[in-house]
Structure formats: C-alpha cells, structure tokens
Amino acid sequence: MLIFNHSRTLTFTLMGIPGLESQHLWLSLPFSFMFLAILIGNGAILILVATEPTLHTPMYLLLALLMVADLISTLALLPKLLCLFWFNDQDIAFNACFIQMFFIHGASVVRSALLVAMAFDRFVAVCKPLHYNTILNHSLVGRLGLVALAKGVILVLPMPLLLQRLTFCHMVIPHTYCDHMAVVKMACDHTRPNRIYGLFVILLVVGLDLLLIGFSYGLILQAVVRLDSQNAIFKALNTCSAHLFVIIVTYVPALFSSFTHRIGLNIPPEAHILLANLYLLLPSMLNPIIYGIKMKKIQGKVAKCLCKKTCIGYGSTQQT
Template identity: 85%
Template sequence: MLIFNHSSFMTFTLMGIPGLELQHLWLSLPFSSMFLAILIGNSVILFLVATEPTLHTPMYLLLSLLMAADLISTLFLMPKLLCLFWFNAGNIAASACFTQMFFIHGASVVKSALLVAMAFDRYVAVCEPLRYSTILSHSLVRRLGLAALAKGVILILPMPLLLQRLTFCHMVIPHTYCDHMAVVKMACDHTRPNRIYGLFVVLLVVGLDLLLIGFSYAFILQAVVHLNSRDATCKALNTCSAHLFVILVTYVPALFSSLAHRMGRNIPPHAHILLANLYLLLPSMLNPIIYGIKMKEIRDKVTKCLCRGNAVNCGSRQKKICE
C-alpha cells in the first residue's frame, strides 16, 4: 500500500461521479447550463445594485454580498468540474485541493451568516419600520458583512490545516470537488478530530444560524398577527417571502447532503455526489431568479435596462417604466 504524507508534493485524483463516469459528457450539459445561469443571474444583480443608487439600501447591499459569495463558491467549483467532465482531467495538487475546499466551504458559511443578517433586516423592516434606516445603517451593514467573512475564515481554515497532518493511503477521491469529508475518508490515520470538527462546523453553522433565523421570524409572525389591516399583513409577509424561499433552497439540500455523508450508508454513491453538487449550485442559480421575481425594484431595473437597449420594441407599459 502506498502511503503519502508530504502534502506539498501530493496529487489527488478526482473521480467525478462514481458509477456515472461514462455519462460525464452528457452530465456536463446541465452542469454547464447551471454555471452559465449562475454567472449571468448573479452578475446582473450585482451590476444593478452597484449602478443604481436607489438600490443602495441595507436589504440590497446584503443581497449583493450573498450574490458575491455565490459567485465565489461557483467559480472555485465549476472550472475543475467541467475539465473533469470534458477532458477527464481529474488530477489536482494537494495545495490546490485544500484551497478549493477552503473557498467552497468558506463561502457556504459566509452565505449562511448573510442569511441570518438578512433575517434581522426583515425583522427590523416589519417590527421597527420607523427606525429601519436608523438601526440598519450602512456602517452596520459593513460590520455584518465583515462578521460573515470572519466567521467563514475562522471556522473553515482549521479544516485544511488539520488535513495536512494526516497520512493518505488513497489518492483517488470519489467526488467532483475536494469536499472535506471526501478527503478525510482518503486518510489512513486517526481521523476522529477531523470528523468531530467537521460535524461541529455543520451543527454550529446550520443549527445556530437556523435557530437565529427562527427567532427572527417568530418575532415577525408575532408582529404580523397583531396587524389590524389585511393589506398591511399581506405587505409584511410579502417583504419576507423572497428570503424564506432562499432559506428553503439553501438549507434543505445542505442538510440532506450532510446527513447523507454521515448516516446514509444505503444511498448509492452517485446520489451522494449529485446531491453535494446540487446543494452548492441550486441556491446560487435560484437566488437571482427568486429575488428577480419577488422584488419589484429589481424587476423594474431589469426592464429599464432592457428598454434602454431596445427602445424601439418596448411596449407602452415598458416605456412608462423607462421614463
């Protein structure tokens, strides 16, 4: 048995999706389509928020940070994945593998923290509307963004550092990217500290963040119940609908993927890997669509940009928005 313990010289090989190696080329079609949709959708939202002064509000600033985190995780995942699918280029240096792991998992932690910040934003918007601009100042939004970034770095940095102390007996990773648990399983050392720390991060990020989001929405629901006007109730719920949809598409696949890795021994390997990829890509693709549909300001800005580029074919309703 070959044993590798010099991480600076190691090279792993990403297998891709076990059992579906012959279908990699066909699988690249939906994956590349999702990649293109993520790049376009998130870039459009970032461009609109950056160029439109009316969107420089706490909600949209936090949204732009979420889109930036989506782009970072996708850019560290998809190029290598598509090279693997198209050219069977699965070799990846250990340093590159650990770097990919850090940015993909770190971006996921940052996104979770930003969803908590956005839940707080919705709480203030519904429960303290008159003090919204006072409480959620731009300086507070910057601090929330920096806190989310610090949380991602502090929690994920120990993962690659702990992996560097291990001896690896297997170098072929049955995965499409350097997932933490997939790399841990390649080691022939005592990996209990790695597994415990990985579980600790999952419980802290998903458990604590969902608990904080739950508290925010419990206060929101309490405030909505006491509203006398039906229109006011609908308006309050509508302000939270986009964020609730994003929470569902973010945490549900993540929980299934995490539980499948640790408890789903009867789940086929290719289902594990497909789920692990979808939990990263699906929210990044759907977030711009959800906010584009639910948020009137974004719909209006997109229509305005389309009108500028195609003023001749704009209908009468679109012309009013352009004006």
C-alpha cells in the same frame, strides 16, 4: 497498502461521479447551463446594485454580498468540474485541493451568515419600519459583511490545516470536488478530530444560524398576528417571502447531504455526489431568480434597461 505523506508534490485524483463516468459528457450540459445562469444572474444583480443609487439600501447591499458569496463558491467548484467532465482532467494538486475546499466551504459559511443578517433586516423592516434607516445604516451592513467573512475564514481554515497533518492511504477521491469529508475518508491516520470538527462546524453554522433565523421569524410572526388589516398582513408576509424561499433552497439539501455523508444511509454514491453538487449550485442559480421575481425594484430596473436598449435599437432602425 500504500501510504502517502503530505508532501506538497502529491496530487489527488477526482473520480467525478462513480458509476456514471461514461455519462460525464452528457452531465456536463446541465452543469454548463447552471454555470452560465449563475454568472449571468448573479452578475446582473451585482451590476444593478453597484450602478443604481436607489438600490444602495441595506436589503440590496446584503443581497449583493450574498451574490458575491455564491459566485466565489461557483468559481471554486465548476471550472474544475467541467474540465473533469469535458477533458477527463482528474488530477488536482495537494495544496490546490485544500484551497478549493477552503473557498467552497468558506463561501457556504459566509452565505449562511448573510442569510442570518438578511433575517435581521426583514425583522427590522416588519417590526420596526419607522426606525429601519436608523438601525440598518451602511455602517452596520459593512460590519455584518465583515462578521460573515470572518466567520467563514475562522471556522473553515482549520479544516485544511488539520488535514495537512495526516498521511493518506488513498489519493483517488470518489467525488467531483475536494469535499472535506471525502478527503478525510482518504486518510489512514486517526481522523476522529477531523470528523468531530467538521460536525462541529455544521452544527454551529447550520444549527445556530437556523436558530437565529427562526427567532427572527418568530418575532416577525408575533408582530404580523397583531395586525388588523389583511392587506397589512399580506404585505408583511410578502416582504419576507423571497428570503424564506432562499432559506428552504439553501438549508434543506445542505443538511440532507451533510448528515447522509456521516450517518451512512443506504444512498447510492452517485445520488449523494449529485446532491452534494446541487446543494452548492442550486441556491446560487435560484437566488437571482427568486429575488428578481419578488423584488419590484429589481424588476423595474431590469425593465428600464431593456426598454432603453429596445428604444435605442428602434431609434437606430428608424434613422436608417
């Protein structure tokens, strides 16, 4: 058995999707579409929030931070994945692998923390609407963003650091990116601390964050059932609908992928790896669509921009 030390000159080899190597070129098509959709959708909302003063409210500022986290995760994953699918560029440097791991998992932790902050925002909007601007000011939003960032860095940084102390019996990773557990399985050392810490991060992040989100929505539901008007109930529930859709899209596939990686259910490797990619990419692609559909201010600003362009183009045609 070959044993590799942790020299920085070593490289890992990403297999892509085992069993579907011959289909990599075809698989690149939907991934390319997702890449473009994520860049355009998230970029458009970021530009709208940055340039439109009426969108400088806590809800939209938190949404913009969520878009940034989604873009970081996507940019850490997709360029290398597409190079692998298009050009069979499988090699990734030892340190580059750990950097990719840090940004992908770190952005996921930040995203989860921001969803908790957005649940708090919805709680204040529904339960304390008269004090909304007082409680959720720009200063608090900035602090919430810094806490989310610190949480991602503090929890995820030990993952690559713990891996660097290991020696590796294998350098071929049966995955499309440097997933933490996929790299752990390449080591020939005692990896129990790595596995325990990875599980600890999942339970702390997903478990605690879902608990806080559930607590917020429990208070929201308690406030909603006290409302007398059906119109008021509908309005309160509609206020939270976009956030609830995003929670479902984010956490359900993430939990399924993480625990099947550890429990070892009889799921084909190709299905598991595809799911691991989709749980990172689907929220990033769907979040702008969900919020764009549900939030009237974003719809109005997009329609206004399109109208301006149409009117300008029509005016130019008339002059010619």
